[in-house]
Amino acid sequence: MKILPVLATNPFETMAQPITSLLNMVLPPALLLVGAIGAIFCIFLGVKFAKAEEPQEREKAKNALKNAIIGFVLIFVLLVVLRVGLQAMTNWMTTAGAGTGT
Secondary structure, three states, X not given: OOOOOOOOOOHHHHHHHHHHHHHHXXXXXXXXXXXXXXXXXXXXXXXXXXXXXXXXXXXXXXXXHHHHHHHHHHHHHHHHHHHHHHHHHHHHHHHHHHOOOO
């Protein structure tokens, strides 16, 4: 009777495969959506800033516009970092699971 060796599979890879495929599928539309919503919201706040007549209103609109720009840039950068870092994280996970001896 011949016994075939059992192929060792990486448990991390089998667990993470659906997650990485979902992220690869969702990230491009998420980048597009964040960019579009950010542009529309900043245009809206820019118009609000341009229409403000009183100095207090102008300052409030200016701060809101500044905060919105910072927030959308931060979200966009984090999505791009996730997109770029996904391959590195997958490689790390594969090499980390190779030494488990399973």
